Amino acid sequence: MNDLLRDTLAERAAGTEPPPLDLDGIIAAGNHRAARRRTLGILGGAVATAAVAVSGASVLRPRNEQPQPAWPGPFTQRRATFALGNEIHYGSEVISVAPHTVTAFVQTDAGFVFLNAENAIHVADRSGVRSLGKSAWRLTADHRGDLVGWVETHNDQGESIVYDVAAGRELVRTPIGNKIPKYASIAHGPEIVAIDGNTAYFGTLDGLYRWDIRTNRGEFVAKVSPVAVRTVTAGQMVYQQPLEQADTGHDLKVGPTLTSGNPTTYVGQQAFLSPDARYLVTQADDAQPGAWPLWAGMNLFGVTATRDAAMPREYSAYRFGQWLDETTFSAVGVRHGSLVDVVSLITYNARTSALSVVARNFSTWTFSKTAPRTTPFALPTGKPIIDRAE
Amino acid sequence: MAEATAFAEFATSRHGALFRYAYLLTSDRGLAEDLVQEALVKTYVGWHRLRDPNNAEAYTRRVITTTAIGWWRRKSWRAERPYDDVPDQPVSADDTTARVWLWRELQKLPPRQRAALVLRYYEDLTEPQTAEILGCSVGTVKSQVSDALKKLRARLGSDVVLKAGMTE
Structure with missing residues (x-):
């Protein structure tokens, strides 16, 4: 040894x-x-x-x-x-x-x-x-x-x-x-x-x-x-009404083809279906539309699921991020600050309406001074958040 | 998914032991960390080829050993480094100084010999098990261990060797 x-x-x-x-x-x-x-x-x-x-x-x-x-x-x-x-x-x-x-x-x-x-x-x-x-x-x-x-x-x-x-x-x-x-x-x-x-x-x-x-x-x-077709998930297409319009309309339909499906129309321009197509989130292309009509905000709808409640009023505006699972998505919530509006990253459960703050006040709701006028942050949607106003 | 879970369980449970083994081979924390990381990546990639997950540890140790030997040949961690904790002469075999001195001498051994000693005297592996990890014959293991001990005995001096019972 x-x-x-x-x-x-x-x-x-x-x-x-x-x-x-x-x-x-x-x-x-x-x-x-x-x-x-x-x-x-x-x-x-x-x-x-x-x-x-x-x-x-x-x-x-x-x-x-x-x-x-x-x-x-x-x-x-x-x-x-x-x-x-x-x-x-x-x-x-x-x-x-x-x-x-x-x-x-x-x-x-x-x-x-x-x-x-x-x-x-x-x-x-x-x-x-x-x-x-x-x-x-x-x-x-x-x-x-x-x-x-x-x-x-x-x-x-x-x-x-x-x-x-x-x-x-x-x-x-x-x-x-x-x-x-x-x-x-x-x-x-x-x-x-x-x-x-x-x-x-x-x-x-x-x-x-x-x-x-x-x-x-x-x-x-x-x-x-x-x-004209905004997204397709689980075989369900989200497409604009009227379908043939050259510019982007703000009424959307959901269905497996462009001539069939749910007769309900949904307001919004950008569309994000949940992974099993039970829920639909819509929002405007323009992050800061001047008059803030109904279709301009971020809206959550039930396509096959029941969904009646509006997004909570804790934030003055929301911008969609990503579906995390079949019922929960991430987004930013905009809140008025004393000097400048600030954004927090949140998660929201479409079924339970539970809202959680993940990153509080992580950035500002401001836009660059030169075109394209974009926010300092980006969300995983594949495109920047743009203020189209001149 | 089940395989991924099995790998995660293996890596989590054996990481500490594998890191200590790598450290004894290299006497350098950074290199040991790199070795274990590299070995676990290779184990992960080859996990589906390991018919028995129980072989994973032996496989990973073999990768650590062969990778260390390869790095030793190509790189320069054998370059001279200062040893602040080493006195000029071993004072007593009963003293921790002897272990400090022995640790220094171990690092001067060729990598295969050092690996053979670590596997035999730290991991307590048998000669056939050591041969499998080193990828050589049992006879080669015997000769590597014998040569290594002979060098250590010669360098440490008979006084320390005898007091420590460091004989074959």
């Missing part, structure tokens, strides 16, 4: 306090590594077969299955989240994206995708920030999953893109429906209306397309404005 050696090792080990375990960081790094291996494997196979498929106007990148991470993504949980300056506040966790400033962002299971002041697209997670080398005006993501969508605009056409953040690759890139006519004045540019599971909805200049992400093929749905 060697007691001195044992004692020495035991003494040193006992005198060493282990650091805290960074389990989230380990899982994030592991997912990133696993995704990279899958991508390299797929690329290797592609090189071996040297098969490239091109079809019509659409550049096809077929895939047999949507890549799934080996483990739940590091950001699967939806927490009350906001971005302020160069930090994303994910619940109590702060993710720095310095030196970038976040102007708009969305959450995916694999990380946050954000636009900086130059509208360049970046991905942020616990391992750092990486640029995708692309730019867009807004981002679209599902309630869950790793996918994010955006439109890239070129001189003569736009391209609809769906990108897998976990795998680090594009799944769809198509210019379909987005050829820009010469000398045309376009009221609304193309948008990715929604990603709903394995289906993406493209609001193109020609009309609405429904796109199967797994097969990378789509179908034309209706000749409507790119923004």
